[in-house]
Amino acid sequence: MHFNKYNxxxxxxxxxxxxxxxxxxxxxxxxxxxxxxELKAGSPLPPPTFTHLxxxxxxxxxxxxxxSQDGSVHSEKIDTGAIFADRRIRHAAPPELIAKDxxxxxxxxxxxxxxxxxxxxxxxxxxxxxxxDPSDRFSNVRDETILAYSRKY
Numbered sequence: 123m124h125f126n127k128y129n130x131x132x133x134x135x136x137x138x139x140x141x142x143x144x145x146x147x148x149x150x151x152x153x154x155x156x157x158x159x160e161l162k163a164g165s166p167l168p169p170p171t172f173t174h175l176x177x178x179x180x181x182x183x184x185x186x187x188x189x190s191q192d193g194s195v196h197s198e199k200i201d202t203g204a205i206f207a208d209r210r211i212r213h214a215a216p217p218e219l220i221a222k223d224x225x226x227x228x229x230x231x232x233x234x235x236x237x238x239x240x241x242x243x244x245x246x247x248x249x250x251x252x253x254x255d256p257s258d259r260f261s262n263v264r265d266e267t268i269l270a271y272s273r274k275y
Contacts, residue, residue: 123210123211123213123220123224123226123227123248124208124209124210124211124226125209125210125211125226125227125228125229126178126209126226127176127177127178127228128177128206128228128229128230128231129173129174129175129176129177129228129229129230129231130144130149130173130174130177130202130230130231130232130233131149131170131171131172131173131174131230131231131232131233132144132149132150132170132172132184132232132233132234132235133150133159133168133170133171133232133233133234133235134150134152134158134159134188134234134235134236135158135159135160135161135234135235135236135237136158136160136161136190136191136236136237137152137158137188137189137190137191137235137236137237138154138158138189138190138191138193139152139153139154139187139188139189140152140158140186140187140188140189140235141186141187141188142184142185142186142200142233142235143184143185143186144174144181144184144233145174145177145181145182146181147174149172149174149184149233150172154189161236167232167234167243167267169245170230170232170245173230176228180202180203180206181203183199183200183201183202183203183204184199184200184201184202184233185197185198185199185200186198186199186200186233186235186240188235190237190238190275191237192238194238194275196238196275198240198273198275200233200240200242200271202231202233202242205242205270205271206231206244206270211226211227211229211244211246211248212229212244212246212266212268212270213246213248213264213266213268214264214266214268215248215250215264215266219250219251219252220248220249220250220251221249221250221251221262222251224248224249225249227246227247229244229245229246230244230245230246231243231244232244232245232267238274238275239272239273239274239275240271240272240273240275241269241271241272242269242270242271242272243267243268243269243270244267244268244270245265245266245267245268246265246266246268247263247264247265247266248263248264248266249262249263250262250263250264
């Protein structure tokens with residue numbers, strides 16, 4: 123399954139400042155002293171809160187700058203075009219379970235900065251050929267969040 127368009131979202135956790143510039147727009151801009159939300163190790167990833175919609179082409183790499191909890195300043199260029207160059211929807215469903223007429227959908231590329239680590243996830247829905255739970259009429263769709271890239275500082 124491939125995608126033609128995608129949505130992008132950014133969240134920052136456990137930082138004291140965080141900015142992410144994507145396609146000439148700040149998707150997040152928390153200045154110094156603005157407390158971010160806390161994300162504890164092993165906790166589930168919260169869903170994205172703001173999403174930039176229906177992007178057809180990959181712009182230049184995103185530029186992320188942030189201050190981790192220990193006061194270190196970090197900067198990284200996040201090249202989503204390189205990470206998702208094949209434009210394949212990332213999922214964990216076995217190929218034999220995927221419905222043959224499944225729509226490609228519009229995934230969310232979710233950039234997460236958590237203290238000293240950058241993560242890039244793909245959030246997508248995958249339609250299955252059969253229900254995973256016969257008694258649940260909605261169990262033929264899996265909503266999945268798949269890690270595509272990470273870098274620790």
